[in-house]
Amino acid sequence: MPEGQNPNRGVEPGGEFLLKTVDLTRHFRLGGMFSKRILHAVDDLDLTIREREIVALVGESGSGKSTVARLLALLYRPTKGEVYYRGRSIRSLRRRKDLLWYRGEVSTVFQDPFSAFSPVYRIQHGVLRNLALHRPELGRAERQMEAERVCQTVGMSPAMLRKFPHELSGSERQRIGFAQALAVKPKLILADEPVSMLDVSIRAEVLNMMTDLREQEDVSILYITHDLASARYVADRIVVMYAGYLVETAPSETLLAEPKHPYTQLLLSAVAEPRQKAEEISADTGEPPKVINPTEGCRFRWRCPRAIDVCGQITPKPTPIGESLVSCHVAVREAGGSSIAAGVTGEAAGSGASRAPSKGELEDLDNPTGAASITHGQSYGGHAASSDEPPAGEVCQARSSHERSGSLRDPKAV
């Protein structure tokens, strides 16, 4: 986006968060009802979205980013934690009227524009139905007019509404996906990889459309992607997830200019740049982690070039470093960890007892503040010996026991 188009960029819009999650957690039970193998798709995620803000959620497959979208779209119920939308917990949304209200405020655009539309209905069907459900004050003629208006907003001619999905190209369908989402006058659009299925030349159009929508319709967007470059292009702030955890979040330019978490650094170095020759980059197999019955400790440590002993013992918590929030012991130390640690010691002291590793337990993280990164004393000495033991849980378990991963296809809720 050219400079000057959005005067609010980088400036924090005042007021409350539009959406805020606190310790949002979602686990899936793998295998049968009595299985003890729990997949931690999202763990203790604190995410905030302000009004008129575009937030990009970045991570590789298996990092839990789509699960977050589904949690926010009420397709899954959280295992633990809360989602507050305009200060209201989504757990309290039980009646049809409340659910309609929420779905009218928060709408979704799906990844695959080829399977998101029923082939037997005209394009206008979904748009008009959304209007009838969520904006009952409109009459039939008004609905038609409104449908044409949103169609024009996404840069398509109203004549498109009479067509069937098979008559449209990929980008046209994805635009209709956005039109459908916009019809309800949402305040937040959850866009789950909206461009990954689109052709190169068309991708730019859809990305541009997203930035324009914020200007024209005053919506916030949660843009879920695995592509850092497009995240930077559209988003004000980037949230990087790895294995269900938030690893780093910062304003887009800050995050890319000074990535602090080793995983963010790895992601950034993996972005293909035409001028960089293959030999200059280091190798990493890029196996997505499967987080089954995790133990305490950083989930990135098996792949991390900078892992230290603490990483195997204490799960790092998002800690502020400059403009960023980073979940990394090493980065926090380098940034003058002592002062930061001192700043949160008071907070950490109260929850110190619960910070001891509690292996394999589901409710192991009942520490609500999540600010402490390194607590002193108890956790260090007592578990130093365990740093040499082979990594028992999480990633390595999943890697070496691929025979089990087949049951992932039928996840059951915990």
Place this chain on the structure above:
Amino acid sequence: MSESLLEVAGLSLNFLMETGDVRALDDVSFTLDAGEFLGIVGESGCGKSTLLFAVTQLLAPNAEITAGTVLFGGQDMIRLGTDELRHMRWRDYSVVMQSAMNALSPTLTIAAQFKDTIEAHTKMSKEAIRERSAEVLTLVGIDPAHLNSYPHQLSGGMRQRAMIAMALLFTPQLVIMDEPTSALDVVAQRSLMIKIKDLQKSLGFAVIFVTHDMSVVGQYSDRVMVMYAGQVMEVAATDTIFDHPLHPYTRGLMSAFPSVRGPRQRLTGIPGSPPDLVRPPTGCRFHPRCPEASPECVTHQPDLYSVDETQVRCLLYQGKGEDALLAAHGEDGR
């Protein structure tokens, strides 16, 4: 440079459809040297996959090659019979398909699928088959223990590697890859590309690599061929094409990707969508979407013009040679 491994000359191909014939390939010519890494770039529907199928003779029944030759190791692939082709497949050339992740049979172990392939082409003892299978798996960086795994037990990146391992069973001279990385995450994609490049260097096979992502070919290929609407638009060495892209379509493709580095600019992309090949546009096929189109482009069909070492199909460079190149440089400010 050694003698060409693959020579495609004047290849034209129609798909016979109810709505009319679709000209999927139009006068495509290129050569590939032994051990070379050629990247083919273009949008979907530009004929890049069709070209691969024509080269490997894996065409759908309604495809009809109307002109041209495909010489692979001196033999014209188009005239070869099914038996001869079967003999050559896997041994002389192999193909890694677009969704290689789904190309493995879900009901057989990796070992069984490797065994099928080997037994179709040669007689080997059980132990030798096992040994060779383990060997190729190790080559692509998978623990041979996974020979007994079923595809669903492997991650996407590993399945893709297993497919590449299978393609290397007989160490063919040519490995054709149709968007092998498009379904993978960035980190997995990079690791796979590095692996492919390493293997290509150590084993010396040639690669035709089809993708829509300019930045991927930029990093790994020796030469890049840009296709649009069934035609070759531009061919040049990778560095040349990235430093001085000549064709407006190539420039469009390059500006369609946001970058993580450098200043943030609004993407222009390429407006419009690829043409309907039943009724391709008159003159230059790119003219309806071209920012630099002139009236002549509508009426006059451009040929491939040589400008220095680049071949480009655009009237801007007709009979210009050196001057055009200089002009293009000045215009880009590079």
